[in-house]
Amino acid sequence: MMKSVIQPLESYRLAQYAVPIPCYICETDNTFDCEFCTHCAAPMALAHQANSQKIHPRMLAVVGSSGAGKTVYLGMLMDMLSRVPDRMQLLARGAFSITLQQTTLAALSRCEFPRKTPNEPDRWNWVHCQIRRPGQRRLMELIMPDMAGEAVLEEVDHPHTFRLVRAFLEKCTGVMILVDAMRLREGTREQDYFTMKLLSYLSELKNGSKKEWAKRPVALVLTKADHNEECLEDPAAFARSHAVGLWQHCQERFGCHKFFAAGVAGAVAAHESMTDGRVQVPLRIEPHGIIEPFEWLLERMML
């Protein structure tokens, strides 16, 4: 025996699928219920926010080799700017923007460094925030992803491997390159070569922005400089003596660049982990030089 039921007609919902939503990073069309872009894996929340609030955030890239300290830098920067509003205030947009700050600071307060950022772009933390600068009424909208260093290196070595990296770097108006000063001081040229490759890659990118890459601001931040007085006092001189290739590359190809030194952990030890092997452990947290490169970049980006 057949039993008849009344099925509500919800075909109007299909109309939403008919309207494509372009990804904010690569501009590929996606359906309205996509969480990540099907082409580059950027979170579609960025596009939804931009559309619903009629905003066009600028993009700032924080890149560097694996273990250079990108996650710690970004998390610490966000927390410092949200704690002391008199210098510059940061207001996160969307709950997803606070995840990076939350995980980084929770780890640091336990005297641990945050876990390594996974290579999969859909697992990266993104920060969409508003910056309020003293004396300026207009808020600046900014997007900063925490990209994995290995993914960036892979894209630099084999272009188009990570579409998100390329698409983001093409569109961003400024870049912050983190270089591990401890490894530079040890004399290994690995950091020097990686940064040179990255700079070459940047200078050959398409000009998605109005400015050519040669004119866009590039802040080179020498991280882990706590125990390196030479680096803290004069980062440019340190780079000239310990990363000659990088220094000359910047002089030749990037008209707007500056070297900075930063550090977060006052002292570091190591810990043998069953799963991760030898893991670095901060013995105390004393951030230095975190806000300065960001301030410098924002000033140049506004010009």
Add this chain to the structure above:
Amino acid sequence: MQVPKNYILPAIVLLISLVNVGLGWLMANVWPAIAGGSGLCYAFLRLVRPVRNSSAKSPRKQPAAVRPRVPKPRKPVDPNDTDALVEQMLEQGRFALLLRPQISSKLDEAQFSRALEKLQESMALVPDGEVVLGRIDEALEDGELDAEEIESSRGRVVGVERFFLDRYPITNGQFYEFVAAGGYQQMSLWDKTILPAVLDLVDRTGMPGPRYWTDGCFPPGEENHPVVGVSWYEATACARWLGKRLPSDAEWVKAGSWPVALSADERTQRKYPWGNTMNPHRANVWGSGPGRIVPIDQFAEGVSVGGVYQLIGNVWEWTGGSFRSGEHPAGELILPSPMKNIRGGAFDTYFDNQATCQFQSGENPLGRRHNIGFRCAVGVCDLVLARSPSARKEPADREPAGGERTEEAVEVHA
């Protein structure tokens, strides 16, 4: 309008000279003209020079007037002149040395009283008792650890004898006394193991002294700031010169957390010297202070129960203990080099939980960091705190056994 007095005479000379020049020209006589010309030159010089002086010389004089006081090294004292030596030692803050049993018997009553006054003025008495070093129980019972882990992580109880602790960290001015007295050249003050490195303990200009000093002297206007840029060995040598020592970890924690025994097994101790909650008005840490080291008399509200200031914040403080990785929140660690303990946090310490009495961090003992200073301690049993009026005349008869002397001292300071 008032004319300055030093302009009146040149003005009169100017008038007379003009008249003379006029007369000389009218009479076609050279001599009045020459006299008038000379007068004009004189008047011109007198009128112009003050203006030039005021514009050129005053800026050079002004910095001299506002230049901060730079301490001068003390004049050498005749080693045979005991009174002068005692005076100098009191001025240098070496009263603890004068109160040692071997020396105090040679002091007269007035000198002994002054040394005792200095002790009470600059050091606080911390009573004996037990203190818990390591993680405080409440931090362990947050549900993340099981019973076995809690038991293994629980702090160890350490007994502490009565001792005096400096009320303030050692300042630049106090450390200057050590430097000026040739502390870096007195090898007896230094650990033998470190002797080869002492020559390398120099300031920015290559003179013996803390790392951030210049020409053997602290930066102008920072006499009252805690000394920083000193290694653990420099701190130890200075403490020895003062007749003191670095506090042990248990002593440092006891002075700050002021434990109280509730029963034989239970005790309560504070997280911060003022209580269990961070108060940004009481400590110079990141976010609450000006972002730099401040003089020792600031943040006085952070005083401990016993009257010790700035235990938390401003600068980390070296203690006598070696950094043992097991007591760090991260557990067993592999250290890049042997480390000594530092405690209390500094002006740039970011997290409140790293600026507590319990938290310890480590630093290479040769490290001369921008935010690490020290304060000194001395055991009550090491000092003579009271004596009979006939003590100076009969030193051999007066000297009591160590235990008796300690009891006597406690009565004086109770």
